Every structure is written in structure tokens, then in C-alpha cells.
Amino acid sequence: MNDLHSPGHERYDRLTQWFHWLTAATVIFLFASAHIWENLAKGTDLRRGLQSVHISLGIALAVLIVLRIVWRVFVGTHLPAHGSPATRLLAMLGHLALYGLLLAQIALGFMFRWAQGERFEFFGLFAIPSPLATDHDFAHVLGGLHDKVAWVIIILAGLHACAALIHHAVLKDPTLRRMLPVPRR
Numbered sequence: 472m473n474d475l476h477s478p479g480h481e482r483y484d485r486l487t488q489w490f491h492w493l494t495a496a497t498v499i500f501l502f503a504s505a506h507i508w509e510n511l512a513k514g515t516d517l518r519r520g521l522q523s524v525h526i527s528l529g530i531a532l533a534v535l536i537v538l539r540i541v542w543r544v545f546v547g548t549h550l551p552a553h554g555s556p557a558t559r560l561l562a563m564l565g566h567l568a569l570y571g572l573l574l575a576q577i578a579l580g581f582m583f584r585w586a587q588g589e590r591f592e593f594f595g596l597f598a599i600p601s602p603l604a605t606d607h608d609f610a611h612v613l614g615g616l617h618d619k620v621a622w623v624i625i626i627l628a629g630l631h632a633c634a635a636l637i638h639h640a641v642l643k644d645p646t647l648r649r650m651l652p653v654p655r656r
């Protein structure tokens with residue numbers, strides 16, 4: 472029987488899975504890149520390069536999250552979470568918090584760059600014009616918030632990943648499997 476249709480073996484559709492894993496990889500890269508460049512001397516090419524890739528992938532993440540939410544709301548597969556009502560509520564709140572924090576982080580990232588008054592380009596292909604005046608004090612405040620929200624996202628995503636692994640290895644339910652592609656036979 473087709474994995475997609477047998478009860479208890481439903482999977483998220485392909486695009487939902489792509490959106491999920493692309494978001495996860497991008498968020499981890501954005502976090503790691505910032506913590507690598509913080510340890511590099513100011514003005515080095517590698518530091519500037521990492522900052523510019525961070526900003527370009529940040530723009531890509533903004534597009535990805537908007538598309539992901541539109542897909543989720545209007546088209547994508549919806550599957551009920553496994554576990555007790557309390558666990559299901561916790562999972563729903565956790566997912567909502569991740570979406571909210573990602574949107575907040577994107578807004579902070581854009582405002583941070585605008586307030587810095589520096590080049591805001593997507594891999595050198597096009598520039599995003601700034602609706603804000605350059606304001607270094609405001610940029611400093613936004614940078615502090617962007618850094619704190621980054622930590623909250625990484626900690627919450629880490630707990631979320633642990634929950635997925637517990638579902639898989641301890642509770643032995645299909646929660647993790649349904650976010651993975653159907654294995655080739």
C-alpha cells in the first residue's frame with residue numbers, strides 16, 4: 472500500500488518537507504556564520520564575505536518563510552500531532568512560536584541593515600533600497616535584539632529537534648518519518 476495513504480503512515484507533501492529542511496539549514500547557517508565572523512578580525516575579506524552571505528541568505532529566508540506560510544495555510548498537508556492533548560498543544564505552541572520568532576528575526580534583520588546605512592544586496596544581483604535613515608544608535612539596539620532573538624530561535628529549534636528525535640526513538644511514532652521523503656524501494 473502507498474505510504475502516503477495508509478493510516479498512521481501519512482507524510483507531509485514534498486514541498487512542505489523541502490520548505491522545512493531548507494528553513495532549518497538556512498537558520499543554522501545564519502546563526503553559525505555570525506558566530507564565526509565575530510571571532511575574525513574586523514576588515515578581513517572572510518569576515519566581510521560571511522556578513523554579505525548572511526545578509527543575502529537572510530533575504531532568501533524572508534522569501535522562503537513567506538512562501539512556506541502561504542503554502543501551509545492554503546495548500547500544504549496538515550497532519551495532527553501524536554501524543555496526549557497536552558503534548559499536542561505544546562507542539563502547536565512551539566511551532567507557532569518558531570514561525571513568530573522567524574518573522575520577528577527577519578524584520579529585525581532588515582531594519583538592522585537599513586539603520587546601518589550600508590549596502591544591502593542579494594549576492595550582488597540587486598540592492599534593497601532603504602526606507603529608514605541611517606541611525607547607528609538605533610542599529611546598535613536592533614543588533615542587540617537580533618542577537619538575543621537568534622539565541623531564542625536556536626534554543627527552541629534545538630528542543631524541537633530533541634522532541635522529534637524522542638518521538639522517533641523512544642515513542643516510536645511516525646512524527647519524524649512523515650517529515651522525511653519516502654525511502655526508495
Ligand code: HEM
Pocket residue numbers: 498501502505506522525526527528529530532533573576577578579580581583584614615617618621624
Ligand atoms: C533566523 C535567522 C537569523 C539568525 C539566527 C541571525 C543571526 C545573527 C547574529 C547572531 C548576528 C550577530 C549579531 C550581533 O552580534 O550584533 C547577526 C547579524 C546580522 N544579521 Fe542576522 N540572523 C538571521 C536572519 C537575518 C536576516 C533575515 C537578515 C536580513 C536580511 C539579517 C541581517 C543581519 C545583519 C545586517 C547583521 C549585522 C551584520 C554586520 O555586522 O554588518 N539576519 N545575525
Ligand code: HEM
Pocket residue numbers: 491494495496498499543550551552553562566567569570628631632633635636646647648649650
Ligand atoms: C532551525 C531549525 C528548525 C526550525 C526553524 C524548524 C521549524 C519547524 C516548524 C515551524 C514546524 C511546524 C510545521 C508546520 O506544522 O507548519 C516544524 C515541524 C517539524 N520539524 Fe522542525 N524545525 C527545525 C529543525 C528540525 C530538526 C533538526 C528536526 C529533526 C531532528 C525537525 C523535525 C520536525 C518534524 C518531525 C516536524 C513535524 C512535526 C509534526 O508533524 O507535528 N525540525 N519544524
